[in-house]
Amino acid sequence: MDNDTGRKIRVVVAKPGLDGHDRGAKVVARALRDAGMEVIYTGLRQSPEQIVAAAAQEDADVIGLSILSGAHLPICERIVALLKEKQMGDVKLVVGGIIPAQDIPELQKLGVAGVFLPGASLQDIVDQVRAVAA
């Protein structure tokens, strides 16, 4: 439940871009909370700048993005750049949604620590978030 600093894992769950389909984000947010994590849900249509600012303010260990619209590459690229710029390299980025298999290597190259595809079980997501936050 706790990471190596002995406190609850803090996760910012965010919906970037223009898409409003928030079923996945909300179900995952609830599952992470039920698993004992501190979850901050940003709500819809957050820019990369807003998401990184939320992660800084909340002292997040992990940012979890939900993207179904196909905008994952430019958005993740921007968030990774902002995390570097703000010297928040210890914040881990994971992303879930409709992501073509061919984009996964590129996301990993960017430094995305976890990619969850349709059908991923809540238990897998919880376990992996815990692992990357450790």
Place this chain on the structure above:
Amino acid sequence: MSKVLDEKAAPAARTRPFTTISGREIRPLYRPEDVKDLDYARDLGDPGQFPYTRGVHPTMYRGKVWTMRQFAGFGSAAQTNERFKYLLANGGAGLSVAFDLPTLMGRDPDHPLSLGEVGKCGVAVTSLADMETLFDGIPLGEVSTSMTINSPAAMLVAFYILVGEKQGVPQAQLSGTVQADILKEFIAQKEYIFPPRPSMRLIVDMIQYCTDHMPKWNSISISGYHIREAGSTAAQELAFTLRDGIEYVQWCVDAGMDVDSFAPRLSFFFNSHSDFFEEIAKFRAARRIWARTMKERFGAKNPRSLMLRFHTQTAGVSLTAQQPYNNVARTALQALAAVMGGTQSLHTNSLDEALALPTEEAVTIALRTQQIVADETGVINAADPLGGSWFVEKLTNEIEADALEYFRKIDAMGGMVAAVERGFPQREIGEASFQFQKAVERKEKIVVGVNDYVMDEKPMPILYIDETTAREQTARVEALRATRDNERVEKALAKLKDTARGSDNLMYPILEASRAYATIGEMCDALREVWGEYEEAPTF
């Protein structure tokens, strides 16, 4: 010997929950006494007769098979124009436009929030110029077009009217549907721009305009599809959709419109999910509830005001990324439920839609699936083939009762706008979707290929849309801004703002701004300036 046979004939029931996908308990057997109070004339009626439980047309599919309408749109207007022509050439009877997120959200392609979104989920339409390309070579006097657009629906209807005008087709001849259901955006799909009340005014103005000028146009498609996709139960989909319908009718009546002047052009849009009988019961209950509501609550007299006509889409959310060819079977069964429920038009999803927008090959299989249902199964021969089934009639009654209970709750809150403002339907859906996901995790609900019958597989080829459209669309809109009469645009946008501050019908200044090639972002920004933007409190 006979004892052994009896034991074989009646094994003990298994312990798994026998519930619908919505969690509704189903009994092992239904018998005549379950529906003993059912009165044929009062509760069912023949197809084409009040309360239309059995269908809105006396001949149903013997008269006319449902319209096979495949939702399509991706990349640029020119790319989607090619897909439209392909669909029409292959037996599609109507068009259905999917717009990209910047268009749906009233943003131009060069807005920061459009990063990565241009042309991805649908076609990019920034101004009338793109709409001209989208329908190039497609005679608007002959096809009917459905447009899935909500917050900026009025702008896209204006673009369509103006393309018709250029083709020499008067607006009175245009046939089709615009979704324009803003309430379900607040409830489920969340593609809202302005706060609920000005959003409703924009819709009412558009309905008024269509009622006055476009007799063949369905001015709204009141949609449960997205409510269901967001995770509602079947009964919630039905209840919230029909209660949204009541809200629109009430607002139009309050604006001074005669109910029978606009109600015949109201149309509905439902999801057809995987639970076969529950879905059929839902469609049947929808017609009965709507007919009685329009008659009793609003005093509608025109039979067409009482008839619930609907489009159906198979459940996108039921498609799996795992073993995607299984999705053909899912979609076929869902399509069959929609047809046995009496739908007027149907979109069948493509097998690869859990992975990406569909390839042309996948779209063709989806369309052929409908053609197989229509031409090979024989289900079109008799109307409402499950009418009179004790099970289906009982389910129809149960779902109806659940929906009416929700009506009472929402009425007590002061209507759907008030219920939405306090987050009531949003919370109900969030809870239902979480419960379903937990049931999948516990394997109480099986999703083939996902939590059972899992196997290793190779990725399949998908339609991949890169950032080319974004660059090209941005260049196109920059060129447009450099060549159009900007003084005329400014004047038209100023007039739009003035009208938004007052109470005149907004369609007229929107038409004028569209004609001047104002972009969708510019028109929506003008309204944002007056009305502000809606932000939902982020809860989960």
